[in-house]
Amino acid sequence: MVAHVLRLRLALLLGAFRGDPQKVTRGVVGMVLLAAATAAACWAFLSVQNSSTAAVGAITIFCGAALTLAFALAPIVAAVTDPLDPRRFRVFALPADALAGALALAGLFSVPVLGLIALAVCAAVSWVAAGATVVAAILAVVIGVATCVLFARVALGVAGIIFGDRRSRELSGLLLVTVLVIVVPVGVFLASLDWRGTVPGPLQQVVDVLSYTPIGAAWAFPLLFARGDASGVLALIIALATLAALGGAWLALVRHFLSTIEKPLTTRERGGLGWFxxxxxxxxxxxxxxxxxxxxxxxxxxxxxxxxxxxxxxxxxxxxxxxxxxxxxxxxxxxxxxxxxxxxxxxxxxxxxxxxxxxxxxxxxxxxxxxxxxxxxxxxxxxxxxxxxxxxxxxxxxxxxxxxxxxxxxxxxxxxxxxxxxxxxxxxxxxxxxxxxxxxxxxxxxxxxxxxxxxxxxxxxxxxxxxxxxxxxxxxxxxxxxxxxxxxxxxxxxxxxxxxxxxxxxxxxxxxxxxxxxxxxx
Structure with a gap:
C-alpha cells in the first residue's frame, strides 16, 4: 500500500506538466522561482559557515523556525486542496495507522519539501563547520524536515474540518492579510538591524526564545550541543516531543476522516454570499x-x-x-x-x-x-x-x-x-x-x-x-x-x-x- 501511495504521489507531481498550457506554464514558472529562491537561501546558509557560532545559529535557527511556521500556515492561507486527502481512501477500508504513515511519507515528495531538504542540508553543513557533530546535524535535518511535513499535513486536516471543502475568497484574503501583518514587521525589523559582523542583541534575544519552541527547537540543538550548553538536551526533548505530538495528531485526524462522514452541504447558496x-x-x-x-x-x-x-x-x-x-x-x-x-x-x-x-x-x-x-x-x-x-x-x-x-x-x-x-x-x-x-x-x-x-x-x-x-x-x-x-x-x-x-x-x-x-x- 505504501508503494502504491508513493507511486500515486509521483504521478500527481508529473501530472502538473500535462493539461492546460496556461496552468502548466504557471506551474513551471512557480517551480523556477521557488528553485531560484532556494538556491539563494542555500548560498546564504553556506556563506555564513565561516562566521561565528552565534551568527550561524542566529541565521539558521531564525530561518528554520520561519520555514516551520510557513509550512504550518501555508495550507490554511493558500486554501489549497490536498490531492491525497484521507477522505478519498474511505472506500478502500485501509487500516488507519498504515494509511497515516503512507500519506506522511508521501508528503516528502513535493516541490516545497524538496527545497526544504536542500536548505536543511546546507544548514547542516554550516552547523558542522561551526563545531556541531555530524550525527547531531543529520538528526536535526531529519527531525526538522519531518516536523515541517507533519505540520503541513495536520494543517491541511484541520483546515478540512473547520472550513470544509469550500473556503470563500474573503476568508482566504483575511488569512493572507494576517500572515502579511506578521511577516512584514518581522522583515522590517531584521532589515533595520545593524549587524557589523556580530549578532544584534534584539535578534539574539528572539533566537534564544525560538530555540526552545516547537518551531525552532529542531534547528537549535546541534549548536547548543556544540558549545557545551546543557540546554541542548532540553531543545532536543522539545523537538522530539513536538514531532511525537504532530504524529499523534495526524494519526487522530486520519482515523477521524476514515470513520466519520461529514454532513452534506445543504446550504449551497452560502457559497455565493461573500462576506455573509x-x-x-x-x-x-x-x-x-x-x-x-x-x-x-x-x-x-x-x-x-x-x-x-x-x-x-x-x-x-x-x-x-x-x-x-x-x-x-x-x-x-x-x-x-x-x-x-x-x-x-x-x-x-x-x-x-x-x-x-x-x-x-x-x-x-x-x-x-x-x-x-x-x-x-x-x-x-x-x-x-x-x-x-x-x-x-x-x-x-x-x-x-x-x-x-x-x-x-x-x-x-x-x-x-x-x-x-x-x-x-x-x-x-x-x-x-x-x-x-x-x-x-x-x-x-x-x-x-x-x-x-x-x-x-x-x-x-x-x-x-x-x-x-x-x-x-x-x-x-x-x-x-x-x-x-x-x-x-x-x-x-x-x-x-x-x-x-x-x-x-x-x-x-x-x-x-x-x-x-x-x-x-x-
Missing part, C-alpha cells in the same frame, strides 16, 4: 458583512480610506521645512493614520442613505449596529497600523520607542472609534448620495457637519493626551516613559471604545425615528 458566508449568523454579523461590502466596493468609502495614508505622509513636508529632525518626523505620519482611521466612521450611518430602513424595520438594537459597523474599519486599519508602525520605527532608528508609538496609536485609534460610534448615531449629516462622485459634497446650511467632525477629532486627541505626552518624554528625555505610554494608551483607548459603543448603542436605539427621518430627508 464568513461572518457569524447574528444581527451584528449581518451588519458587519453589509458594511464590509460597502467599505470595499463603494467608491465613497474607498476614496476616504485611500486618502488617509497620503495625507499622513504629506504632514512630514512642513515638519521638515520647520526644522523638525527627520527621525522624529518619521514617527508623525503613523500617528495621523491612527487618528484619521478612528475618526473615519464618525458619519458612516449617513452613507447608508435610505438603506437604514432595514435596521429600523427589523427592530435591530443599537449594540449590534454599532459593533457591526466597526468591523470594516478594524479589518482595514489594524493591518495598516501593524505594518506602518514597524516601518516608522525603523525609519526613526530606535526600536526602544516602539512601545510608545504602539500605545499612542492605540489610544488615538480606539478612542476615535468610540467617539465616532456616538457621533454617527447622535448627529449624522448629509453626505454624497450613492453612485455620485465622492468629491462632490451636498449643499447644507449651518455647521452641523463640522461640529461632530471636530468633536470626534479633538476628543480623541484630548483623551490620548497622556499617552502622547509620555511618548514625547520617551523621545526627548527618558526611554522608560515608553512603557507608560504603551499601557496608558491601550487602556485609555479600550475604555473609551467600550464606553463609546455602549453610549452609541443607547443613542441609536432611542433615535431610530429621527435617524429614519434624516435618511429620507437626505
Amino acid at each position: 458566508s464568513v461572518v457569524p449568523g447574528t444581527p451584528g454579523g449581518a451588519v458587519a458583512a453589509r458594511s464590509l461590502v460597502y467599505w470595499l466596493r463603494d467608491r465613497r468609502y474607498l476614496v476616504n480610506t485611500l486618502v488617509i495614508p497620503f495625507a499622513a505622509v504629506a504632514t512630514v513636508v512642513p515638519l521638515l521645512i520647520a526644522g523638525v529632525p527627520a527621525n522624529v518626523a518619521a514617527l508623525v505620519p503613523i500617528l495621523f493614520v491612527a487618528l484619521f482611521f478612528g475618526w473615519l466612521p464618525h458619519n458612516d450611518l449617513a452613507y447608508d442613505s435610505t438603506a437604514i430602513w432595514m435596521h429600523v424595520a427589523s427592530g435591530l438594537r443599537g449594540l449590534p449596529d454599532r459593533v457591526g459597523r466597526l468591523v470594516p474599519i478594524l479589518v482595514i486599519a489594524i493591518p495598516v497600523l501593524a505594518i506602518g508602525i514597524p516601518v516608522s520605527v525603523a525609519l526613526h532608528g530606535r526600536w526602544a520607542i516602539a512601545p510608545a508609538i504602539v500605545g499612542a496609536c492605540a489610544s488615538l485609534f480606539f478612542s476615535g472609534l468610540g467617539l465616532s460610534s456616538i457621533a454617527s448615531a447622535a448627529s449624522p449629516y448629509p453626505v454624497t448620495p450613492p453612485g455620485e462622485s465622492p468629491f462632490q459634497q451636498p449643499q447644507r446650511t449651518g455647521s452641523s457637519g463640522a461640529i461632530p467632525q471636530a468633536l470626534v477629532m479633538l476628543g480623541a486627541l484630548a483623551v490620548s493626551a497622556p499617552s502622547l505626552w509620555w511618548t514625547w518624554l520617551a523621545l526627548t528625555r527618558t526611554i522608560e516613559a515608553a512603557s507608560l505610554a504603551l499601557w496608558a494608551g491601550v487602556a485609555t483607548g479600550l475604555v473609551v471604545l467600550v464606553l463609546g459603543v455602549t453610549i452609541g448603542a443607547a443613542v441609536f436605539t432611542r433615535r431610530t425615528g429621527r435617524i429614519m427621518e434624516f435618511a429620507e430627508a437626505s
Whole structure:
C-alpha cells in the first residue's frame, strides 16, 4: 500500500506538466522561482559557515523556525486542496495507522519539501563547520524536515474540518492579510538591524526564545550541543516531543476522516454570499458583512480610506521645512493614520442613505449596529497600523520607542472609534448620495457637519493626551516613559471604545425615528 501511495504521489507531481498550457506554464514558472529562491537561501546558509557560532545559529535557527511556521500556515492561507486527502481512501477500508504513515511519507515528495531538504542540508553543513557533530546535524535535518511535513499535513486536516471543502475568497484574503501583518514587521525589523559582523542583541534575544519552541527547537540543538550548553538536551526533548505530538495528531485526524462522514452541504447558496458566508449568523454579523461590502466596493468609502495614508505622509513636508529632525518626523505620519482611521466612521450611518430602513424595520438594537459597523474599519486599519508602525520605527532608528508609538496609536485609534460610534448615531449629516462622485459634497446650511467632525477629532486627541505626552518624554528625555505610554494608551483607548459603543448603542436605539427621518430627508 505504501508503494502504491508513493507511486500515486509521483504521478500527481508529473501530472502538473500535462493539461492546460496556461496552468502548466504557471506551474513551471512557480517551480523556477521557488528553485531560484532556494538556491539563494542555500548560498546564504553556506556563506555564513565561516562566521561565528552565534551568527550561524542566529541565521539558521531564525530561518528554520520561519520555514516551520510557513509550512504550518501555508495550507490554511493558500486554501489549497490536498490531492491525497484521507477522505478519498474511505472506500478502500485501509487500516488507519498504515494509511497515516503512507500519506506522511508521501508528503516528502513535493516541490516545497524538496527545497526544504536542500536548505536543511546546507544548514547542516554550516552547523558542522561551526563545531556541531555530524550525527547531531543529520538528526536535526531529519527531525526538522519531518516536523515541517507533519505540520503541513495536520494543517491541511484541520483546515478540512473547520472550513470544509469550500473556503470563500474573503476568508482566504483575511488569512493572507494576517500572515502579511506578521511577516512584514518581522522583515522590517531584521532589515533595520545593524549587524557589523556580530549578532544584534534584539535578534539574539528572539533566537534564544525560538530555540526552545516547537518551531525552532529542531534547528537549535546541534549548536547548543556544540558549545557545551546543557540546554541542548532540553531543545532536543522539545523537538522530539513536538514531532511525537504532530504524529499523534495526524494519526487522530486520519482515523477521524476514515470513520466519520461529514454532513452534506445543504446550504449551497452560502457559497455565493461573500462576506455573509464568513461572518457569524447574528444581527451584528449581518451588519458587519453589509458594511464590509460597502467599505470595499463603494467608491465613497474607498476614496476616504485611500486618502488617509497620503495625507499622513504629506504632514512630514512642513515638519521638515520647520526644522523638525527627520527621525522624529518619521514617527508623525503613523500617528495621523491612527487618528484619521478612528475618526473615519464618525458619519458612516449617513452613507447608508435610505438603506437604514432595514435596521429600523427589523427592530435591530443599537449594540449590534454599532459593533457591526466597526468591523470594516478594524479589518482595514489594524493591518495598516501593524505594518506602518514597524516601518516608522525603523525609519526613526530606535526600536526602544516602539512601545510608545504602539500605545499612542492605540489610544488615538480606539478612542476615535468610540467617539465616532456616538457621533454617527447622535448627529449624522448629509453626505454624497450613492453612485455620485465622492468629491462632490451636498449643499447644507449651518455647521452641523463640522461640529461632530471636530468633536470626534479633538476628543480623541484630548483623551490620548497622556499617552502622547509620555511618548514625547520617551523621545526627548527618558526611554522608560515608553512603557507608560504603551499601557496608558491601550487602556485609555479600550475604555473609551467600550464606553463609546455602549453610549452609541443607547443613542441609536432611542433615535431610530429621527435617524429614519434624516435618511429620507437626505
